[in-house]
Amino acid sequence: MRRKITDITIQKAADAFATEGSRSEYRKFGSGHINDTFLLTCDRRYILQRLNTEIFKDPIAVIRNIEGVTGFLRKKIVESGGDPDRETLNLVKTSSGEDYYIDEVGNFWRMYYFIEGASCFNTVEKAEDFRNSAMAFGHFQHMLADYPASTLVETIPGFHDTPKRFARFKEVVAKDALHKAESAKREIEFVLARGNDMALATDMQKSGELPLRVTHNDTKLNNIMIDDKTGEAICVIDLDTVMPGLSINDFGDSIRFGANTALEDERDLSKVSLSLPLYNTYVDGFLCGCAGSLTDKEIGMLPQGARLMTLECGMRFLTDYLEGDVYFHTEREGQNLDRTRTQFELVADMERKWDAMEQACAEYRK
Numbered sequence: 001m002r003r004k005i006t007d008i009t010i011q012k013a014a015d016a017f018a019t020e021g022s023r024s025e026y027r028k029f030g031s032g033h034i035n036d037t038f039l040l041t042c043d044r045r046y047i048l049q050r051l052n053t054e055i056f057k058d059p060i061a062v063i064r065n066i067e068g069v070t071g072f073l074r075k076k077i078v079e080s081g082g083d084p085d086r087e088t089l090n091l092v093k094t095s096s097g098e099d100y101y102i103d104e105v106g107n108f109w110r111m112y113y114f115i116e117g118a119s120c121f122n123t124v125e126k127a128e129d130f131r132n133s134a135m136a137f138g139h140f141q142h143m144l145a146d147y148p149a150s151t152l153v154e155t156i157p158g159f160h161d162t163p164k165r166f167a168r169f170k171e172v173v174a175k176d177a178l179h180k181a182e183s184a185k186r187e188i189e190f191v192l193a194r195g196n197d198m199a200l201a202t203d204m205q206k207s208g209e210l211p212l213r214v215t216h217n218d219t220k221l222n223n224i225m226i227d228d229k230t231g232e233a234i235c236v237i238d239l240d241t242v243m244p245g246l247s248i249n250d251f252g253d254s255i256r257f258g259a260n261t262a263l264e265d266e267r268d269l270s271k272v273s274l275s276l277p278l279y280n281t282y283v284d285g286f287l288c289g290c291a292g293s294l295t296d297k298e299i300g301m302l303p304q305g306a307r308l309m310t311l312e313c314g315m316r317f318l319t320d321y322l323e324g325d326v327y328f329h330t331e332r333e334g335q336n337l338d339r340t341r342t343q344f345e346l347v348a349d350m351e352r353k354w355d356a357m358e359q360a361c362a363e364y365r366k
């Protein structure tokens with residue numbers, strides 16, 4: 001179980017970093033499901049995070065990956081005349097010159113400079129923002145194309161290994177330690193009925209039909225910052241899972257979250273659907289950001305990336321529901337089951353709209 005954090009713990013962690021001016025206030029911030037995030041105000045603003053070390057078993061490796069990737073991006077941003085203080089994350093050092101701080105009870109902390117004048121969204125308010133986020137995620141991948149991938153540690157082994165997640169899901173269902181499986185019978189059946197599809201992408205990766213690239217792996221809309229004035233997607237954040245992966249997964253996870261007409265935990269399932277206009281917008285923006293680097297095979301598999309990421313995420317929420325909400329942050333009872341249901345509703349809608357999803361991608365093949 002995760003340790004509760006007290007005010008004293010947060011204050012001590014904040015004071016360990018070399019901030020400009022002393023701490024005036026802090027508050028919980030954002031809607032990430034994994035880490036504990038605080039907005040800290042001193043002479044300027046900072047993001048202070050307690051890393052979830054139940055999930056990231058080697059937090060120092062996470063920091064090393066981020067240091068490497070942000071340093072690499074910084075150079076490219078400078079070369080292209082961009083603003084590296086806003087267009088990539090920047091770690092703040094502790095007073096003793098480290099990139100992280102471990103407190104006396106073992107909590108693992110890091111700090112970033114707060115990116116001012118930009119926001120993260122949980123739903124698409126303007127189609128243009130979604131297109132801009134697509135370009136930025138595509139461009140992110142493109143910029144990292146020549147990053148030395150072998151230096152990256154796999155921070156969560158098998159993160160998008162869908163068959164492995166399916167195997168684990170079946171174990172959890174079989175065990176049903178908390179006797180919750182009965183309450184999710186329909187959802188469990190939904191997953192089992194799609195068992196044969198779980199390895200569609202991983203098999204193509206193994207056979208070399210889909211290349212491994214340096215990818216973000218968690219490309220939801222609230223992991224990108226949109227400039228408040230220009231609407232441009234200026235900075236890709238949440239770099240904890242930057243690892244070798246599949247381009248179709250980065251595409252797919254964005255669709256799962258952003259092209260859904262409802263929130264991820266919406267209870268009224270009649271509101272859930274795949275917005276084809278948003279999907280089409282994202283296809284165009286993503287491929288534009290990737291600047292011609294995706295193969296025809298990858299482009300052809302984009303719809304499957306969307307479907308598999310949504311199915312996988314629903315299966316992960318369901319696993320967590322059955323295990324007692326130990327992975328994703330929850331604010332209410334049953335939230336992981338609600339999240340599961342929206343994901344499966346969305347998968348079902350994608351299956352209905354499959355021809356249109358494929359058609360939208362076909363146009364871009366060479």
Ligand code: ADP
Nearest residue numbers: 030032033034035047112113114115120222238
């Ligand atoms: P989690 O892994 O829990 O999702 P994130 O790293 O995505 O954590 O951070 C949670 C939220 O904090 C983000 O969605 C965003 O709103 C905000 N955030 C994170 N880093 C910054 C930053 N450098 N500047 C401004 N906001 C940030």
Ligand code: GN1
Nearest residue numbers: 031032033034035218223238241313
């Ligand atoms: C988590 O950290 P956050 O909230 O951006 C999760 C993703 C899921 C997503 C579902 C490290 O993302 O894989 O797709 O929740 N991140 C991790 O909203 O597990």
Ligand code: MG
Nearest residue numbers: 032222223238
């Ligand atoms: Mg996040």
